Amino acid sequence: MSLVEKINDIKLHHDYEAIVELIPYAQTIGVETSMVGESIVSSLRFMESNIGNPAIPALHGGVIAGFMENAALLHLIWEIELVNIPKIIDVSIDYLRPGQPSTTYSKCDTIRLGSRVALCNIIAWQEDITKPIAQARGHFLLSENRPI
Amino acid sequence: MDITPYLEKVCQTPHAIKLNLKLVSVGEQAVTLTLPYSKEIVGDSINNYIHGGAVSTAIDTACGAAILQAQSNLRAMATLDLRIDHVRPADSGVDINVYADCYHLTHTIAFVRASAYTDDVKAPIATAVGTFMRSNKQFPIT
Numbered sequence: 001m002s003l004v005e006k007i008n009d010i011k012l013h014h015d016y017e018a019i020v021e022l023i024p025y026a027q028t029i030g031v032e033t034s035m036v037g038e039s040i041v042s043s044l045r046f047m048e049s050n051i052g053n054p055a056i057p058a059l060h061g062g063v064i065a066g067f068m069e070n071a072a073l074l075h076l077i078w079e080i081e082l083v084n085i086p087k088i089i090d091v092s093i094d095y096l097r098p099g100q101p102s103t104t105y106s107k108c109d110t111i112r113l114g115s116r117v118a119l120c121n122i123i124a125w126q127e128d129i130t131k132p133i134a135q136a137r138g139h140f141l142l143s144e145n146r147p148i
Numbered sequence: 149m150d151i152t153p154y155l156e157k158v159c160q161t162p163h164a165i166k167l168n169l170k171l172v173s174v175g176e177q178a179v180t181l182t183l184p185y186s187k188e189i190v191g192d193s194i195n196n197y198i199h200g201g202a203v204s205t206a207i208d209t210a211c212g213a214a215i216l217q218a219q220s221n222l223r224a225m226a227t228l229d230l231r232i233d234h235v236r237p238a239d240s241g242v243d244i245n246v247y248a249d250c251y252h253l254t255h256t257i258a259f260v261r262a263s264a265y266t267d268d269v270k271a272p273i274a275t276a277v278g279t280f281m282r283s284n285k286q287f288p289i290t
Contacts, residue, residue: 003194024190025199028166051162052209053224060163061227062208066201070191085192088200092231 004082011078016040019074026070029063033074040078042071044104051101059099064124068093068106068136072120075108076140084143086118091138099133102126116143154222155179158213167202169209177218178249181210183264185243196240200274203244203264204232207276210248211260215280218250218258224283225258232276242266244273258282 001009003022010018016033019040020026030045044050044067052060069091076086104124111119118140125132152174159169159181167189173180183189183198183206191199208227215225238244247269248262257279264274 003192006194022193023199024187024193025202026191028188029201049162049166052164054161055224060161060205060208061230062201062205063163065204065208065230065232066199069201069204070199087237088234090231090233091200091204092229093227094229095227098226 003085007077007082007085019077023070025066029066031067031070040074042067042074042106046101046103056098057101059101059104061095064095064099064104064134065091065093065136067104068122068124068134069138071106072108072122072138072140075120076110076118079110080113080142086140086142089117089139089141091136093134093136095134097131097133100126104133105129111137114142116141116145118142155213155216157222158209158216163205164209167205169206171213172245174217177214177251178247179210179213179217180245180247181206181213183244183246185241197237198244200234203234203274204230206244206246207232207248207262207264207274210246211250211262211276211278211280214248214250214260215253215258218253222286224285225280226283228257228279228281230276230278232274234274235272238266238273253282256282
């Protein structure tokens with residue numbers, strides 16, 4: 001079964017937790033998913049192995065980036081009729097506060113959904129959604145041009 | 149040029165250990181580190197491509213190390229922003245190298261750029277630019 005077929009099967013059965021099992025990296029950093037209304041929402045449980053600065057201690061900036069990229073990917077996978085797995089083109093992250101050793105949440109909005117490219121905005125927060133620890137925007141490739 | 153003990157520290161944080169990041173070479177204001185391929189960082193369990201997030205972590209870490217190298221001390225820093233272009237996926241099963249260069253320092257800000265590649269630095273899988281805030285404190289040596 002191809003990855004797209006597998007994901008479409010998961011979507012059909014609304015088995016949103018199974019999707020993380022297809023992404024080993026998401027399991028490595030502790031991504032969990034839940035449904036809020038019709039949307040899939042990712043959270044990141046705290047793990048000692050996600051610490052990047054033991055002195056504060058704070059989460060590794062790369063973990064926060066990876067979590068947000070992954071959150072956008074899951075958001076798109078859930079939102080759109082899949083032909084291909086969306087591929088990340090670029091991501092730009094602004095770090096606003098240190099990531100504390102606690103659960104991190106994310107919210108993703110699709111700013112523009114084209115036929116080939118989607119643009120997403122993602123925020124990540126911990127205790128207080130009005131005090132995000134990072135914001136990001138990224139483009140995802142949905143389908144390629146045929147060679148000219 | 150030798151890899152100094154304080155530079156080693158960036159590969160000894162819990163998450164760097166988890167991803168098994170290793171510094172391989174250093175220049176005056178630049179470093180190269182390796183992100184070894186492992187099943188744990190795969191983003192697509194059918195094609196076994198490395199997840200973009202793991203590449204981001206390697207880039208962020210390399211940038212931090214390049215800043216330490218450029219300033220020749222353990223002065224702490226925090227990522228302000230990082231922009232990453234994922235040029236193409238890396239072949240499955242292959243280690244990724246990241247070259248990061250801190251090309252300018254002000255009292256408050258460090259400017260960095262980085263390139264992730266497998267065999268050839270001129271054929272990157274990802275490129276990045278970023279800025280970091282420089283702290284007045286030193287990273288504690290533990």
